Amino acid sequence: MIEVTPQEFDFIRASIKSAYPTFNVMPDQYSIRMWYRMLGDLDYKLCETALMELFATHTYPPQISEIREKCAEYTVPHLKDQGEAWGEVQKAISQYGYYRQEEALESLTPIVREAVKRLGFREICLDENQDAVRAHFFKIYSALAERKSNDAKLPPGILEAKNKYIAQITAQENTAIEQKQQEEAEEDRVCATPEYIDMLMREHGFKR
Template structure:
């Protein structure tokens, strides 16, 4: 969103939560704009409306970003939806077409499946299904947390993080 649009967003935030002295300084405005500026204006306003209708206390940047991601369909599946992706891939591709099955899954689901092993999932006896599902849930929740950290980040911050990680690589080797 543009700076002028963010000013409207900030005004709506202050109006929705008048008791909370939100975004009172220029630094606070700049900080929130830095963290939310990549979200389209209409999406940010709708996220704020959804939040304000169901909460008494003001939102954090993270809460606005999460709602905005849900609105744009960029939401990551929860553990049950992820397990559904795994089962759909197995039904569609079977154990012989592992690469195609893995490619059909969202990234955190694929990583969790790779940790356990696609063939292990496919060939597990039915009576071990609950154990296998619990193992998947544990692996997926770890991947989900990692993905959410990155998913909520503004694009510019993702690039900054990648450059910091790239710069740190030689230190790890030495």
């Protein structure tokens, strides 16, 4: 994708001002820089088309978020709704069954596959309470779809920074969990020694 050049951004700014002459859009250099920073990664023709649609449907000047959202509508593949996604899962189960998990997962679209992995393919197949399983799947899928939709609207630099922070927090949480597990394992090991058992028996009067 070709990014918007400063000259092309001047045309974008001029078109917004022309479409909404009574509004004070990007009134100073600071706001102009911010708008360019937030829109500069977009393809010019894509941005222009999105603006034309917004001009035709919006009474008020579009905000940065609205422009990016409209551009994302043109470029991001359609995300299935909850019912369509669950139907895809049921089709995979019907076609591949419980024992061909890898093939079933491979047949799913990426976001549906991620939701199924989090819930567990075998659990979906074997759980007798399918209403509860479906409700849980809907919740997981909706969260994944919302995140994917939001990420598609972000400038690449901001998305990269966001993912970096998330990765750091996740790594810290995993380290804390591993440390706690190690401490619990060490505690269990100590409690299982003959010396510790002997001490407990003496404390409770079972042994002198």
